[in-house]
Ligand code: ADP
């Protein structure tokens with residue numbers, strides 16, 4: 173209506189779609205709320221999973237907010253922002269991806285009535301920013317440090333953080349088993365910053381409990397030639413040689429052109445080739461290595477040659493596996509076999525080729541540098557193992573974060589309730605409209621405990637009232653109380669070891685507030701006609717053709733006349 177009353181000034185190309193003002197803002201908020209509704213039910217230990225089926229026929233079952241958001245393929249321009257914050261939360265801290273989307277959705281939902289009533293978005297944004305700043309200060313104040321504890325103590329504390337993360341996942345039933353494994357893996361890599369030093373290998377079959385941790389490297393046996401079976405499959409303290417060259421006969425004759433004048437000379441050429449490869453193999457053997465790995469192929473001749481000398485070899489080892497072996501055993505990858513000195517060889521306590529389910533695995537354990545660890549995951553369906561891997565990734569990230577920042581807060585909605593109460597209390601002393609906005613922000617924070625209850629089938633109103641009453645107690649007596657997922661009541665989450673690294677909450681609140689403010693600050697979307705037509709072409713071919721047909725019909729009619 174408003175746009176009809178304005179004088180028409182042509183500014184943009186014809187066909188450009190501009191929606192602006194309040195309706196645009198409201199429509200963006202609605203889109204974001206719709207996205208939040210999708211992931212809503214996955215929050216918490218009793219959350220449900222989503223099965224996502226894409227056009228290529230792949231199915232993914234996941235509980236992870238970031239994974240779901242990525243797979244949803246959202247096209248709405250404003251709602252895409254939520255996808256981005258979920259992704260950034262995933263890469264920054266690794267967990268809390270559902271939380272961040274839910275919070276952003278809830279902040280916007282609380283803002284909606286104000287926008288409808290004609291409040292200027294900038295006023296809301298300012299108050300939201302203040303509230304978020306205060307919330308984060310409060311979290312920092314409430315966070316409990318686990319610094320200065322002994323290693324054993326730290327281990328159990330970290331395991332609790334990992335268990336909290338895992339409790340909402342498919343493998344939640346075995347959370348203690350996996351939490352311990354994750355903590356061992358993270359401690360094993362020490363201060364090493366490269367996440368890829370923890371390998372996760374998936375082997376279908378068996379049960380979750382058959383999963384195990386290798387303090388070192390493990391990878392699937394590579395393709396091998398005849399003669400491999402005669403090689404020994406177990407070594408104690410072997411020397412390890414890593415190569416990046418082919419050990420194959422054929423490799424010598426490539427890229428060469430030879431002209432012969434006498435057929436008899438041919439034999440010498442053939443001999444030369446054999447000599448070259450034998451020379452290479454000889455050098456490998458002389459180096460004293462008992463295990464030879466190469467990123468490139470190791471042919472049948474070499475395999476047999478090594479077998480005769482009780483050496484184990486594997487060709488075509490994946491690059492990241494080879495890097496992990498190098499990091500763990502202290503070996504350096506060689507691009508030539510000339511001059512292999514002792515320093516470039518690695519070693520480990522035990523090398524073994526073992527059967528894991530239906531696969532054979534090469535396992536290096538007891539590595540001196542110990543900067544790597546490998547988790548071998550077992551389980552039934554493919555989708556199950558995939559989701560287990562994603563869950564472990566979350567847990568690994570959390571433990572690493574907790575180790576670095578080493579402060580934790582009470583989960584289960586306890587920290588959210590406490591900040592909410594703090595903001596309510598603070599808002600009481602504010603004169604003016606911003607009191608309402610800060611209250612709205614505080615109310616939005618309650619979405620976490622409320623959703624935890626809803627997802628578990630508890631009476632959310634009842635539980636929230638109990639929580640509010642507890643948190644209102646003087647001197648922060650009830651500050652650690654959160655939803656008790658086992659009884660449907662409330663309990664001291666901290667005492668029950670429902671812990672989350674403070675950084676997860678801080679990052680989630682920060683990112684969700686930023687996203688909400690970003691969406692509130694947009695009052696116009698401009699879509700240029702080109703991108704729009706490209707989109708509708710892709711979306712509805714049928715409609716486009718129908719239109720063409722109509723035009724064609726009219727054209728013929730005209731000609732006839
Ligand atoms: P996200 O993707 O945001 O990490 P999750 O589905 O992992 O979402 O759920 C995390 C929420 O579940 C956190 O708020 C956490 O405090 C809560 N939570 C985890 N374990 C428990 C538990 N045992 N009891 C109560 N709440 C829990």
Ligand code: MG
Nearest residue numbers: 267268337340
């Ligand atoms: Mg989680």
